[in-house]
Amino acid sequence: xxxxxxxxxxxxxxxxxLGCEATRQAIxxxxxxxxxxxxxxxxxxxxxxxxxxxxxxxxADHVTAAWQLRERTGCRVAYxxxxxxxxxxxxxxxxxxxxxxxxxLLPLPTPGHTAGHxxxxxxxxxxMVFTGDTLLIDGCGRTDLDGxxxxxxxxxxxxxxxxxxxxxLVYPGHDYNQRRVSxxxxxxxxxxxxxxxxxxxxxxxxMAGLDLPPPAKMATAVPANRGxxxxxxxxxxxxxx
Numbered sequence: 001x002x003x004x005x006x007x008x009x010x011x012x013x014x015x016x017x018l019g020c021e022a023t024r025q026a027i028x029x030x031x032x033x034x035x036x037x038x039x040x041x042x043x044x045x046x047x048x049x050x051x052x053x054x055x056x057x058x059x060a061d062h063v064t065a066a067w068q069l070r071e072r073t074g075c076r077v078a079y080x081x082x083x084x085x086x087x088x089x090x091x092x093x094x095x096x097x098x099x100x101x102x103x104x105l106l107p108l109p110t111p112g113h114t115a116g117h118x119x120x121x122x123x124x125x126x127x128m129v130f131t132g133d134t135l136l137i138d139g140c141g142r143t144d145l146d147g148x149x150x151x152x153x154x155x156x157x158x159x160x161x162x163x164x165x166x167x168x169l170v171y172p173g174h175d176y177n178q179r180r181v182s183x184x185x186x187x188x189x190x191x192x193x194x195x196x197x198x199x200x201x202x203x204x205x206x207m208a209g210l211d212l213p214p215p216a217k218m219a220t221a222v223p224a225n226r227g228x229x230x231x232x233x234x235x236x237x238x239x240x241x
Contacts, residue, residue: 001103001125002046005171005180006039008032011062011217012174015039016130018122019048020101027100029054029120029130030173031065033229039065040072050075051100052090056132056173057117058083058225060145061215067229077228082109082116087228092118110134110160112153113141119161121168128169129184135161136172137182138191143207145218150207154200162188162196 002019016029017039026048031039043050050073053066057080066077067087078098081091092098098105098120106121113133120130133141135157143150161170166185188196193206215221224231 002026002048004042004046006035006042008035008062010034012176013059013062014171014173014175014180016171017042017046017048018100018103018105019046020103023101024048025051025100025103027052027054027098027103027105028069030056030059030132031069033063033065033068036065036068036072039069043073049073052076052078052098054078054092054098054105054120055080055083055085055225056119056130056134057114058085058222060218060222062217063221063224063231064229067227070228079228080107080109080116080118082111082118083114084116085226085228087230105130108160110153110156111147112143112149112151112156114145115147115149117156121164126169127165127167128171129161129164130171130173131161132173135170135187135191135194137170137175137177137179137187140191140193141173142210142212144210144212145214146222150204151200153207154194154203157194 004017006015013032015031019026076089078090079085079088081093092107108119110117110119122128143153164184168184170182
């Protein structure tokens with residue numbers, strides 16, 4: 001299997017390219033619009049054919065490249081069904097794995113950052129989970145935006161992610177300190193917000209005290225991402241104002 005972890009410095013977003021060596025089919029997880037040429041060049045260099053883009057959730061900090069990649073490659077667009085994005089070709093749920101050759105992604109509903117957030121588990125050859133904004137390295141995504149809920153995120157991490165084997169590799173949706181990968185064991189031991197011993201009430205208090213500013217691109221990104229990355233004219237006008 002082919003795996004590439006790609007980084008957008010503008011939004012500190014990780015995009016993941018997953019390819020099957022036998023069929024040359026590929027999946028891209030959380031593509032960023034500004035990085036579309038990089039991603040297409042990577043696919044060409046690896047002789048891979050993009051069959052599907054996959055979103056972990058409706059992002060508020062960047063616009064997905066899903067729509068443009070569909071236009072340029074003919075791939076399908078997949079979103080968590082719980083996010084209710086009508087333009088998606090595939091609506092993913094826990095009982096609907098996504099396949100591209102030998103690459104098999106298992107959707108894991110992990111609401112809390114958004115109401116419909118999903119992580120994706122890849123069991124071969126070493127278990128790895130693409131956690132989006134639910135679980136970051138020594139952190140997690142914010143819970144104060146539309147659809148977010150701190151107690152729900154706490155339960156998602158502890159009941160769903162921390163139940164995975166301890167050796168499972170954790171590939172986050174973002175990192176702001178040049179870190180690339182963690183493990184379930186490391187996050188259970190060292191994540192200051194979510195590690196073993198931190199209660200749900202303590203986590204809720206931690207998240208309530210963050211006092212974060214809104215994401216700079218939120219007014220454009222959210223409506224665009226509900227359109228698979230096709231920005232409505234009204235949102236574009238607000239962004240240009």
